[in-house]
Amino acid sequence: MSSPVESQPWIATLYQISRRNKQQYFQCGGSLINPCWVVTAAHCFPDGEFPEPKDYAIVLGKTNIDETNEFREQKFLVEKIIRHQHYSDQTNALDNDIALVKIRSESGECAAMTDQVQTVCLPPSDLKLEGGTKCEIAGFGKETYDSIKYSQVLKSSTVQIISQEVCQSEEYYGKLINRNMFCAGDPTWKVDACKGDSGGPLICQYNGQMVLYGIISWGDECAKKNKPGVYTRMTNYLTWIEKNMAQSASVQDNFISE
Template structure:
């Protein structure tokens, strides 16, 4: 347990906040650690990160540990992109996917339904309301495309296609009301060969910011999607579009533009400078990313709004930094990322 350089840490807390048990206090899969008296997180069987045993409901179970980037060094950075072009979602021109390489296009059968964001090679973060069936959703009917410039065109060089092997919808999301609290879901993706995403100029991950990280009011961020040009529009835009929006203060969002019953602490608001740029139907689940120190962080998930690009009605987004623990618990990833691991492309 103490033989590798990777194991030299003194962390003893899991991603759920539980304290690790001493290694010599249990037997795990017929392995005894009787000579190991500490309770530090270790990785004896080479998993994606160190783990330990905890007691949950009178059972011994393993959990990944709360290891920060100081203990786990990434092989490749997230939040990087090859291009940097700003165009509009509402009324704008098309954008190259290299400027938003983390965007995912989610399909049900042959029909596009929502956007998403690649946060790790095997995981896409999106909106819960994209899956009205909740736990009863038939995930075999869904597929995810990365590196896609247009939803009605195929580029075999840029694109990567995946099946959905697991869907995790936030247990606090209520499908029976129009309340969009906890509008967040995770998709685990895998291709026909059992592989996850491969890093290219058109496919990269966005970073997850630290827990409850805040950016100042008026800070410029970006949204992207394949959604409709206007609410009630018959066709999706087909081509990827992106726009620049500014963060709206929580006070203004809850009291000036909406009410506290509509917008709560798990949401944030953003709007274009002249109320001309906004997300629309079909953009749901897509990214609101903000650049910090030349790195793109996922601060919001496109969730809802009143009409599209309507004056004094900013777009409303799921506040990602309220869900670090939830994301980590279900994926085994660190609570926030400064990098991601990719397989090497052959």
């Protein structure tokens, strides 16, 4: 269902900028975890090449993909892209599918906190949610696998965590699922993340807070029976995030992969 950005104020939209005509094309979702940092999926940046920060832009506070609201939205240049050094798409499953994006405005500022723009909490490292736990996903992705266009408006849906045992069973994804991933879906197979939602948040309530438990990563089509959405398990990357954000404070490289 359509969702005001105030209900998902950490949602980021990642755009790729065409070198030919300087047009911006919607690429992926993301989540604001720090005023200067967005976390997204590694596969949002084409593999086999070092993504150039100047080829991307990030907008926060967006409700409609094709409309700009100068009063609510905040636009940013990308200063740095840190894709996980062990990201891999070799098995048809995306492993270590996480990237950090450092943002700054034209005037060198990070995000300002408003009703439409807020950071999301990261989960505690030992958080392991049980199968059946209800969480929320959001993004501008396609409404069905066969849709031609992305959703014009921000949408959010409720999905349920699926136990690792079930997701690793043969009728689901078998050996494609490893400890860096988990599955979440709809028991009726009507709701799922889809193309264009990649990089966006899976948010769960824990101790009275909304925490970023997963990053929308991959799946077999969308809302297909026994093929739920697969998410990057955020608890496995808290140290990696902390280390790279700290290093970046002192290093000025355009691209780090280490």
